[in-house]
Amino acid sequence: MSYFHPETLRRISRLDLRAKHVVEGFLSGMHKSRHFGNSVEFRQHRQYVPGDDPKNVDWKVWAKQDRLYVKQYDIDTNLRCTFLVDASQSMRYGYGPFTKYDYGCTIAVSLAYLAMRQQDAVGCITFDKETDSILPARMKQSHLAAIVATMELDDPAIREKEKSDSKNSLPFDDALSNFKTLQPNLRETLRKAAETIPRHGLVVLISDLLIDREGFFQGLNFLRSRNHDILVLHVLDDDELDFTLGGPTRFEGLELPAMIRCDPRMLRKGYLAALEEYLEEIRRGCSQAQTDYGLFRTSTPLDAVLSAYLSRRMRR
Numbered sequence: 001m002s003y004f005h006p007e008t009l010r011r012i013s014r015l016d017l018r019a020k021h022v023v024e025g026f027l028s029g030m031h032k033s034r035h036f037g038n039s040v041e042f043r044q045h046r047q048y049v050p051g052d053d054p055k056n057v058d059w060k061v062w063a064k065q066d067r068l069y070v071k072q073y074d075i076d077t078n079l080r081c082t083f084l085v086d087a088s089q090s091m092r093y094g095y096g097p098f099t100k101y102d103y104g105c106t107i108a109v110s111l112a113y114l115a116m117r118q119q120d121a122v123g124c125i126t127f128d129k130e131t132d133s134i135l136p137a138r139m140k141q142s143h144l145a146a147i148v149a150t151m152e153l154d155d156p157a158i159r160e161k162e163k164s165d166s167k168n169s170l171p172f173d174d175a176l177s178n179f180k181t182l183q184p185n186l187r188e189t190l191r192k193a194a195e196t197i198p199r200h201g202l203v204v205l206i207s208d209l210l211i212d213r214e215g216f217f218q219g220l221n222f223l224r225s226r227n228h229d230i231l232v233l234h235v236l237d238d239d240e241l242d243f244t245l246g247g248p249t250r251f252e253g254l255e256l257p258a259m260i261r262c263d264p265r266m267l268r269k270g271y272l273a274a275l276e277e278y279l280e281e282i283r284r285g286c287s288q289a290q291t292d293y294g295l296f297r298t299s300t301p302l303d304a305v306l307s308a309y310l311s312r313r314m315r316r
Contacts, residue, residue: 006097006299015109015148022110022302045069079120080137082197083108083147086207087154088128088184089254093237096298100235103298104206105151107233107305111204112147114306122147125196126154127189129255134196186211190219194226204231204309208240209282210255220289230291233305234282237298243271 048057048068056070085108091101098106112122116139123137124147133150135143152158186207193203203223209216209232223230239245245264252259264271279295286293294308 006103006301015105015151018106018109022106022113022306044072046072079115079118080123080197080199080201081112081115081120082123082125082137082193082201082203083112084125084127084189084193084203084205084207085151086128086184086205087126087151087156087159088210089156089160090208090210091235092156092160093240093254094298095237095239098298099157100208100237100298101156103296104233104235106302107235107296108204108206109144109148109151110302110306111309112144114309116141116144123197124150125189125193126150127184127186128154128156129184132189132192134192136196137201184211185215187215187219187222190216191222194223194228197226197228200227200229202229202231204233206233206235208236209234213281213285217285217289220286220291224289224291230289231309232286232291232293233308234293234295235298236295241275241297243268243275 045058045061046069048070052070056072058069058071061067061069085101085104087101091104092099094100094102108124112124115122119139121137121139122143124133124135126133133154135146135150184207190203190205197203220230220232243264247263247265248261249264250259250261283293292308294305296305
C-alpha cells in the first residue's frame with residue numbers, strides 16, 4: 001500500500017502516525033542510504049596517540065608504512081529547521097481528501113519527523129491574521145508531539161467553529177476593500193521568525209500565499225538578510241488551480257464576510273489569466289529573494305514534497 005497518496009493518508013486520522021507512515025514509506029522506497037544527516041568528509045591524517053579510537057586508524061597506511069595514523073573528518077553540524085504553517089481561514093478550503101491546512105500540516109510534520117531522524121533541531125510557528133504560536137527548535141523526539149498538538153489546536157476549521165455562527169454579510173465590493181486587513185501579515189511573521197531563530201538555519205514556509213505580496217517579499221528579504229535559507233511550499237487546491245466549476249454557483253468568503261453568485265464558466269478564462277499572473281509574481285519575487293519555491297496541489301503525492309526537501313537539504 002502506498003502512503004503517499006492523499007486519499008490513502010486521509011484514512012489515518014492521527015497526524016503524527018500519518019507522518020510516520022509517509023516518511024518510513026518514502027525511505028524504504030529509496031535506493032540510496034536512509035541516513036542523510038550528519039555525513040562526514042575525510043580531511044587529513046594525523047599521527048596516532050594512545051587513547052585514540054582504533055576504528056579511526058587507517059590500517060592501509062599502517063600496512064604500507066608500518067606507522068599508525070588516524071583519519072580525521074569534517075563533520076556536518078546539525079541543521080536548525082523552523083516550519084511556518086499558515087493557519088488562516090483560507091487554508092480550510094478543500095474539496096478533495098485534504099483541506100489545504102490538512103495537507104500543509106502533513107507536509108510539516110512529515111518533514112519534522114524526517115529531520116529529527118537526522119538529528120536536526122525542529123521548531124514550528126503557526127500564524128494567521130491575529131496570532132502566532134511559536135515553538136522553539138528542539139532535537140528531542142518528544143518535541144514532535146508538541147508540534148502536532150499546536151497544529152491541531154490552531155486548525156482554522158476548529159477556530160471558526162468556536163466563533164459565532166451568525167455572520168453579517170457585506171456587499172462584495174465593500175468587503176473586498178477591507179481584504180488586506182483580514183490577511184495574515186507575513187512581513188511581521190517572517191520578521192518575528194528571523195528574531196526567534198538564533199543562528200543560521202532553514203525556514204520552511206507552508207502557505208496558500210493568499211496574502212499581501214509586498215509584505216511577503218519584504219519578509220523574505222528580511223530572513224535572507226539574517227542568512228537563513230528559505231523554502232516556500234505553495235499549497236493550493238485543484239479547484240483553485242483549474243477552476244473547473246460549472247453552473248450557477250454561490251461563492252462564500254472564508255476570510256471575507258461576503259458572498260457572490262455567478263456562473264464560473266463565464267469567468268474561467270479571466271480567472272486563469274489572473275492566476276498565472278499572480279503565480280508568476282510569486283515565482284519572480286521568491287527568485288529575487290534567493291528563495292526556493294515549489295507549487296503543490298493538495299492531490300500531489302507527498303513523496304514529491306519530501307524529495308524536494310531532501311534535495312534542498314543536501315544542497316545546503
